[in-house]
Amino acid sequence: MSTDERWIDENGDPIDEDHRGLVYDIRTLVDRRRALGIFGGIAATALLAACAPQTTGSEASEAPQGAPGGAPPAEDDSDLLEGExxxxxxxPYPADGSNGVNVLDDSGIVRSDIRSSFGSSQTTAAGVSLExxxxxxxxxxxxxxxxxxVYLWHCDRDGNYSLYSDAAKDENYLRGVQQTDEDGTxxxxSIYPACYSGRWPHIHFExxxxVDTAVATGPIVKTSQIALPEEANAKVYATSGYExxxxxxxxxxxxxxxxxxDDGGIHQIATMTGSVSGGYTAALTIAV
Structure with missing residues (x-):
């Protein structure tokens, strides 16, 4: 490496560093501090990188699990037969023993007219008649x-479920069990159920x-829901009490x-006949 001409004597020989004077000493000190600053910054960056938590590609791409408001797991329909x-x-309000309350073992649950409570209360649910x-x-x-x-239940005109909702906790109306006849019917x-917040108007059944298996809370063959058609909903909800x-x-x-x-309720929309004044009939044939 060549020597800066400022540090060569008259004979062309390099001047020893100890004799190059104050200017050389100051410049050397500054250059060394700059070098230390550069290398110190690099070292600090490397140290921080080494200490930082390591995240794999899969971890970085995963969404948080168990976030509030997530939809419940979908029911498994992978083995359904055609048309089932x-x-x-x-x-949350079945009253079949799976969520606290069990009305199925109560005397009086086997009935066709489910408008009134039975047992200690005789309250009748108000609303447009529905068969x-x-x-x-x-x-x-x-x-x-x-x-x-068949065990069937639904909410009342105000969107309350008997045995659960505060306004209907002492009632057991709009719940009943029936045996299918020779035609499977x-x-x-009952009365036309309300449309409560967040759900399409519907009726539950198991x-x-x-019947013996039902009232003994035995194995369930099928749990599903009936969807009520929009046109009838609009007519019923225009009447007093359904505001x-x-x-x-x-x-x-x-x-x-x-x-x-998921499928627009293709196998669950009831066929509706009747009127507000004369009452409606909701009919549905299901395969289980």
Whole structure:
């Protein structure tokens, strides 16, 4: 490496560093401090990088688990037969023993007219009359399931569920069990349910092998829901007593519902006949 000409004597020989003077000493000190600053910064950066938590590619791409407001796990319909009604949630108010309350072992639960409470209360739920006709068939053979037990329940005109909601906790109306006839059909006399916030108007049901199994809270063959058609909903909700349903119904759609939305309720929409003044009949044939 060549020497700066400023540090060469008259004979062309390099001047020893100890004799190059104050200017050389100052410049050397400054250059060394700069070098230390540069290398110190590099070292500090490397140290910070080494101490930082390491995140793998998969961890970086994962969304947080268990966030509030997540949809409940979907029911498993992978083994459904062609035309079989989908499996749906029983919701938080089944009163079948799976969520605290069990009305199925109460004397009086086997009945066709479910408008009134039975036992200690005789309160009758108010609302537009609704006859519910459910026909149950074997999905594998298509034949009627005679002698099956069907437990059916739904909310009242105000969106309350008996035995659960504060306003209806002492009631057990709008719940009942029936046995299918030789055609696989059961009939319940009830009232038109409300549309409460966040859900399309619906009716819950469970199918059991027979009534004895139902009232003994035995194995359930099928849990699903009936969707009520929009045209009838609009007419009923325009009547006195259903005012809150008008607002709630305007904020939901069948395709956006968290139960019927995946297929538009194709196997669950009831066929509706009748009128507000004379009462409606909701009929549905299901395969289980």
């Amino acid at each position: 009604v989908p499996n749906e949630t029983a919701g 519910i006709v459910l026909t149950v068939r074997d999905a594998a053979t298509g034949s009627a399931l005679a002698g099956a037990g 059961v009939r319940f006399t 199918v059991y092998e027979d 809150q349903s008008v607002r709630n119904a305007s904020q939901v759609t069948l395709t956006g519902d968290n139960v019927f939305g």
